[in-house]
Amino acid sequence: MDVFGEVEQGAPARVQVQIRACFTFGELLALLVYTPGLNLYWEELGDDDAIRGGLQFAALTADITELHYRAAYATALVLGAELPERGRPGPGMSVDRAYAVAVGQAVTRVFGVAAGQAVSA
Numbered sequence: 001m002d003v004f005g006e007v008e009q010g011a012p013a014r015v016q017v018q019i020r021a022c023f024t025f026g027e028l029l030a031l032l033v034y035t036p037g038l039n040l041y042w043e044e045l046g047d048d049d050a051i052r053g054g055l056q057f058a059a060l061t062a063d064i065t066e067l068h069y070r071a072a073y074a075t076a077l078v079l080g081a082e083l084p085e086r087g088r089p090g091p092g093m094s095v096d097r098a099y100a101v102a103v104g105q106a107v108t109r110v111f112g113v114a115a116g117q118a119v120s121a
Contacts, residue, residue: 026071031058
């Protein structure tokens with residue numbers, strides 16, 4: 001366990017922890033597409049480090065309770081299937097299908113997982 005910085009009197013210490021998580025293709029896609037504050041530009045989708053860094057941010061800040069529904073919605077968007085009502089992104093969070101497909105391709109390239117598979121991150 002690593003402690004970061006100097007511990008000041010009355011200030012909480014910060015420690016580094018490693019967390020193992022398993023995500024499906026849809027969950028990875030939803031995390032990278034619908035996490036508020038994560039804005040991957042088109043040119044960043046070709047950068048494996050940007051994708052991994054984005055996922056780290058997304059996994060730490062996302063609403064995990066809604067992830068299953070967002071994953072189903074994001075996967076349907078990429079596949080061109082009928083979009084479910086539950087999981088629909090809120091105002092200002094929608095993306096066009098071409099961008100979602102490009103993120104899906106980056107997910108497959110970086111993590112080696114496609115729709116219907118699970119990956120350990």
